[in-house]
Amino acid sequence: MNILNDTLKMVTPDQLDRRTCLKSLTLGAGAVVLQPFLNALAAEARGEAPPPRIIFMLESNGLYPRHIQPKGVDGDNRKAEKLVDLSLKDLELPDAISPLAPFKDRMGIIQKLSHKVSGGGDHGKGFGGLGCFHxxxxxxGQTIDHSLAAAQPSIxxxxxxxxxxxxxAVFVNSVSASAPKRPTPIVCQPDLAFTSLFGSVAEGNAGKAFNARNKLLDWCRSDIKRVRQELPAMDREKLDIYLDTFEQMRTRQEKVAANKDRLKANVPAIDKFNSTVTTDRFEAQCAIATAALASGLTNVVTIDAAGGVGQYHTWKELGVMKDGHAIGHMNGPDxxxxxxxxxxxxxxADLAKRLDVVPEGDGTMLDNTLIVWMSDSGEAHHGFCGEWPLVLVGNLGGRLKTAGRFLQYPAYQQHADQIPGHRTIANLYLALLHAVGDKREQFGEPDLNLKGADQSGPLAEILV
Structure with a gap:
């Protein structure tokens, strides 16, 4: 007996209780993929707050401070003794990050936090960047992404x-670890990432077809159509957005099947999920990242845009023909x-836009998410990490006070006692941990060369 169908016969649509509907849904082959999503909808229907979510995006070659410094704001505060705290509302973003202008009231820029404990003068800081050790x-040790994930468990x-x-490259072990000697594989091929995350519907008796994407998506489709029909109207939009990645992949497969001879003879591959073009692969990974969050499969995503320590792209698709390593050694001519x-x-911005169209509670998924953009080598190609520039988008469901703010801490003092107001990346990570309920006061290893700076506890300025 289908409880939902019986319920629909007994009441009119406007009388249908959302929790009853969600509780009554039954799944077939698509259970592994759809169940986390439906669980999230059911939790929302019960009035439970959505979980905080975090995306770390790391790029190689340094995030030059000048590229994120608002126009007209002095970046040379080597002798400043106080925190500079300005509203971004009246400041103009530099051209390098101008695509983030639509999110200026929901983003924060943080300058002058040091991270010298991760190492200095090298091409990247590997696990030390997120782990606070050399x-x-x-x-x-455990990196901050896993520490945050432990505070908000997911599949x-x-x-x-x-x-x-x-x-x-299939995967790299580069920046993320669940424990000492336990690196998290960073999957570098969007097709494989998609199958790894969403292909589990084909396990069990259908194991032989695990990598046969046509069958995989066809099996999902029957469940998807039925679930969509049985969901209340208010949740159908969410399911449609979540399933967009599935539909992109299915559409590609249909086009390839229908035009394989012509494609083989004449047409270059342009699909972003299996393209060898760097920009396409980057865009595809961002789509998969947001789908993984929206599905409820995870609450934390780490994107290593470098693809490993000391790895550099040549961005020919952007009209830049000089390789990244050479650009870094030239101090990054603009x-x-x-x-x-x-x-x-x-x-x-694409990550933020994708999250901002997914309704959640009284707002969107972006309201409950934080995107952390930084480099894996601090402020430069050979970063010495006296500063580690950061751009944040979102505020973890109101748990942070970073939106619309520019924060510049007193600078690291080489070979001198530190100004008391100087803080480190570890302090930022502790703030994120406090925001999700982990109240520890230490993270990683302390910088033994820092004198006079408080390396314990969170950045109080960004916590609600």
Whole structure:
């Protein structure tokens, strides 16, 4: 007996209780994929607050402070003793991050936090960037993405996605770890990432077809159509958005099947999910990241846009023919580095836009998410990490006070006692942990060369 159908016979649509509807849905082959999504809808129907979600996006070659410094704001505060706290409302963003202008009231820029404990002068800080320990120690401890995931459990603690310079790279172990000597694989091929995340519907008796995407999506489709019909109207839009990635993949398969001879003879591959073009792969990974969050499979995504320590792209698709390593050694001339930075800013904006169209509670998924954009090597190609520039979008459901703010802390003082107001990346990570309920006062290893700076506790200025 189908409880939902019986309920529909007994009451009119306007009388249908949403919780009864969600509770009564039954799933077949698509259970593994759809169940987390439906669980999230049921929790919302019960009045439960949605979980806070976080995306870390790391790029290589340094995030130059000048590229995120609002116009007209002095970035040289080596002798400043107080925090600079300005509203972004009246400030103009630099051209390098101008794609984020539509989100200026929901983003924050943080300058001058140091992260020297992660190492200095190298091409990247690997696990040390998210882990707060020297990168040459390897996988020495848990990284912040996993610490945050532990405070808000989900089916997959951390989804790791990468954009490697080599389009053939399957995965890298580069920036994320669940524990010492336990790196999280960063999947670098969008097709594989999609199958790994959503292909589990074909397990069990259908295991032989796990990698046969046509059958995989066809099996999902019957459940998808039925579930959509039985959902209250208010939830159908959410399901449609969540399933957009499935439909993109299915449409591609249908086009390939119908035109395979012509495609083979004449047409280059342009689909972003299996393209070898760097910009396409980057865009596809962002689509998968938001689908993984919207589905309820995870609450934390880490995107390694570098594809490993010391890995550099040549951004020919952006009209930049000089390789990234050479650009870094030239201190990033703007003629080369600004188009690259702007493309990364577009990807952050794309993540935000995708999340902002998914209704959730009284707002959207973006309201309950934080996107953290930074480099895996701090402020430069050979970053010495006296500063580690950051751009944040979102506020974790009102748990943070970063939206619309520019914060510039007193600078790191080389070979001198630190100004008391100087803080570190560890302090930022502790603020994120406090925001999700983990009240620890230490994260990672302290910087033993810092004198006079408080390395314990969170950045109080950004906590509600």
């Amino acid at each position: 990168w040459r120690k390897g996988v020495a 997959i603690p951390v989804v790791g996605l990468g954009v490697a310079p080599n389009a053939g 003629e080369f580095s600004v188009p690259i930075r702007k493309f990364h800013a577009q990807r952050v």
